[in-house]
Amino acid sequence: MADRDPHDDEEAVRSQEEEEEPSQRAVEGSEDEGEDLMDGMEGDYRAMEHLDRYEREGIDDQFIDDVTEEERFAARLAAERELADRDVLEGRLTGRRRGLPAALEEELDEDVRRPRRRRRLEEAQAGMDEDEDLGEVEIDLDQARGPIREWIAQEPVRREIHRRFARLLKTFSDDNGDAVYKQRVRDMVRTNSSSLEVNYLDIANTMPVVAIWLADHPREMLPILGETAKEVALEEFEDFSNVADAVFVRIANIPLQESLRDLRHFHLNQLVRVDGVVTRRTGVYPQLQRTFYDCMKCAAVLGPYFQTGDKEIKLGSCPSCQSKGPFQVNVKETVYRNYQKVTLQESPGSVPAGRLPRSKEIILLHDLVDSVRPGEEVIVTGIYQHSFEAAQNARHGFPVYSVNIEANHVQKKGDQYSVARLTDDDKAEIRALGRDPRIGERIVASIAPSIYGHKNIKQGITLALFGGQEKHPSATHRLRGDINMLLLGDPGTAKSQFLKYIERVAHRAVYTTGKGASAVGLTAAVHKDAITGEWTLEGGALVLADRGVCLIDEFDKMNDQDRVSIHEAMEQQSISISKAGIVTQLQARCSVIAAANPIGGRYDASKTFSENVELTDPILSRFDILCVIKDTVDPVNDEKLAEFVVGSHAASHPNDVAMAAAAEEEGGTAAGNNGADGTAGMLSQQMLRKYITYAKQTCRPKLQSADYDKIAQVYAELRKESSVTHGMPIAVRHLESMIRMSEARAAMHLREYVNDADIDCAIRIMLESFVASQKLSVQKALRRKFRRYLAATADFNGLVLLKLQECLRDARRVEAITGQQEDEDNYVVPVRQLEERCRDLDIIDLKPFFESPAFSEAGFRLAPGGQVVLLARA
Structure with missing residues (x-):
């Protein structure tokens, strides 16, 4: 066998590889990427003269000439929009580049892709995203197909709800043009909270369909709204995801409220x-x-x-x-x-x-x-x-x-009457009322306008609602600021009606009765929890009334052991529990307003206070204000009371709607002037609640150093008299009571300090409580002894009326001496003369007195021009 040349063998191998390479390439290409259709793509769009023209047969040239370029473009957009809506309703993928294989989205690992192919895919993906943004269309949510729950679960519908709610959070503004929810999102992020409160009425006004779905299918809708709120928060605050994992949308103010x-x-x-x-x-x-x-x-x-x-x-x-x-x-x-x-x-x-x-x-x-x-x-x-x-x-x-x-x-x-929820207009109106020098009398007249008279009780209730200032002299010592009040008197004097009124006016009140409440019901109960099997505490009436008012009717009908259980709560304002291995203290920081009847049903003025009521000295000393109500026979006052009650029943009849509406517009002045009160300009009950809340949360009055001497002197005199008489026992608690009442009256006027008028009012109320609890024979002597304190805070209209009557007597005396009459039909008193006499009492403005019922009921009237006061001759 002849030797073969090595060069020939190499050429044979090379030729064999060249023959096998095309087929191998074909196999590899079929498995990898095949024919590259992107190469030479521009050539498919080259100009070809013999093909780039339309046939002339069957074409209306006149129609084409009449259509402008703008109309043609608008028609194309309308067609594209209709096709996109159809694709969304049928569940097709929208915004995809036609002809692009879906397999391109699921490629092999990054290391097996060729650079050229990766670049092509990135360009295609960018094109798809761009087309998706451009192809986003609004879905008509009203055209729901099938059950609403399944309709909401569809991704296009969820995206549409997401888009609309995001627009609400970003663009909704109030009447003043302020972005409401943008600011709420900022407040949520600033406080590291995860709750965003949204008003249901705002959703109903802007997205009615979404509001209906939210009420009927909240389990499906709330997660969508929460995800949207979180995305809106992350757009402005990128690091918010490190604080909260989710945002919860809180729906407020749903119109329909169920029982x-x-x-x-x-x-x-x-x-x-x-x-x-x-x-x-x-x-x-x-x-x-x-x-x-x-x-x-x-x-x-x-x-x-x-x-x-x-x-x-x-x-x-x-x-x-x-x-x-x-x-x-x-x-x-x-x-x-x-x-x-x-x-x-x-x-x-x-x-x-x-x-x-x-x-x-x-x-x-x-x-x-x-x-x-x-x-x-x-x-x-x-x-x-x-x-x-x-x-x-x-x-x-x-x-x-x-x-x-x-x-x-x-x-x-x-919270609906808290300072945070008061509008700027409410705060401005409250501050304007606080500047009125007679706001105290207006507030007292606004308390229980449907009850005639009892001005001293109304004044005490007003001070109890405003309350004094709580003090902490040290870490272990606390002085209460709440004012306790006891109403003791004859039946039929509206004691229970006062308690019911306070229950509706106070922002937090608990009402109970003596026989209907036990010691456990007033303080706290220990029972076994049904879920965990552990012993737990359940608070009673005093615990439930924390930071409010506890109202106890029929206080004298309580058992002695039940009454003793509230001793600690009334002074220390805490309830100590030591039962079933639980040793703790509960807070009972509330005012206690109680009503009781005397022994035998009626108060006997010939007996001492302790003989008229079955209450011990420890419980009596815990009441700051004690009002003794006596149903005395007075023909004049009884006639006025009868007229008031009859008029009140006539105005409140269910069929007389017009009269009731008119009385409500007037703020109840027709039923609340009370004759004896002599006060006009009452506040509405809603404004009264707002005023009390604003004063309690913003005003912190304090006493000046010069005021303590006067209070200490009155306390020393009261202690001296209480040791001789047998009325209300005077203790150190009553010294603190006068301080609390003076602070409450200063808060009533929105002042940050206590003046002499506030202290005089507190002293007068304390003296009235002390004197009213004495025997009738002792009361006259005590009133003469303390008359300088009682007269210093007499009624404004009563003092002016007294000075006017003095001027009238002088005018009569002058007529009797001279025999000349300035007016044949009326007595004449110059207003300037009355102003000079009232100036000694520091009373300058007489206009409120001329507008009060006390002025007109006494028979006086102001002449035209306002220069003289006239009184008809008998």
């Missing part, structure tokens, strides 16, 4: 709004929200599983090893949320007669925990839902579901 007893099956899974009083609450527990499990056999991590709240999650088998457990909760990956239950009971005033108040359990989640406490009246907006309980099914024998409300928004009823 707890009116909730039925058709309310299930809907957004409801209820109100009531919080009676008890549990502790805060961690609840599983997103759970992961570890398989103890193969160590696989299973999850996430989302807790719905209806039942416990139970795993069947492990997907990895097919074993049936055991499984253990993965503590590291599992996400918890705060969970708390509170019991909401119907408000006492809203319960129908003869019915028991009903209650519902409210579930508080996330940042709503510990937002309310027992005793507070709240308005809860949440999802009315059901939950399965095996214990109830076993007891009843048929499927029964327990119902509760998962709270979305909680608002305290007292």
